[in-house]
């Protein structure tokens with residue numbers, strides 16, 4: 001666990017982060033959980049919650065930046081263990097949290113690394129939290145976290161949000177941008193700190209994603225803790241974030257991909273339309289190896305002289 005700034009702790013779960021947040025001026029006050037990790041992580045999440053806030057001290061709220069599988073994995077167990085704790089997300093994210101719609105399919109043709117190529121294996125069926133999940137308040141306040149506000153940062157997902165604390169300019173940006181190159185398994189393993197665009201394989205609207213990064217630069221954050229990678233801070237953070245916003249199309253947007261020419265369309269009911277798929281490089285590679293194998297077998301068979309029948 002990493003103490004990011006006073007009142008914010010990050011828990012890394014294999015390759016994704018979730019956050020415990022409390023007002024540093026009110027050490028006995030309420031706290032909230034931001035995102036909910038990978039499936040199977042609930043025991044660890046509960047364990048750290050107890051370590052930080054004491055036994056039988058559930059959060060005031062669970063806040064979701066978005067509902068991708070690696071940010072909601074422990075939710076089912078957590079809502080059972082904390083039966084009175086509400087979950088909040090943006091209204092445009094609710095269809096994927098209430099079983100109404102699947103996300104736009106990930107685009108494994110972008111990003112280039114193993115994490116991206118394997119993304120077609122990631123679960124994308126919606127979970128159903130029923131009435132346990134509620135829309136974030138329209139006025140931008142954050143339930144359970146006075147002093148914070150949320151802002152819509154769509155593009156990586158239709159209803160993606162970020163959370164910002166004005167007093168020390170701390171930003172929890174989810175996957176609107178990240179501080180590691182998430183598409184590459186090597187970079188994820190090394191956890192090199194570097195500002196990158198949103199993980200490309202799930203990003204379904206690149207115009208919105210660019211506008212969201214620009215909105216976050218305008219906040220001039222002092223610290224940014226994102227869904228993937230280690231938190232970054234100060235001038236280094238602001239310089240790299242400014243670079244990303246100014247050169248978003250070259251630095252973050254893939255040259256080609258399913259959602260590059262046109263975005264997925266979604267509303268409060270879920271996905272309305274998606275562009276046609278583009279070929280997945282990994283199955284193509286496997287198919288290629290398979291075809292080469294078959295061709296080699298056929299050629300080898302042809303080279304063999306036909307068996308002579310003994311007379």
Ligand SMILES: [Zn+2]
Pocket residue numbers: 066068156175199202
């Ligand atoms: Zn995501």
Ligand SMILES: [Zn+2]
Pocket residue numbers: 016068070071175199227228
């Ligand atoms: Zn993520």
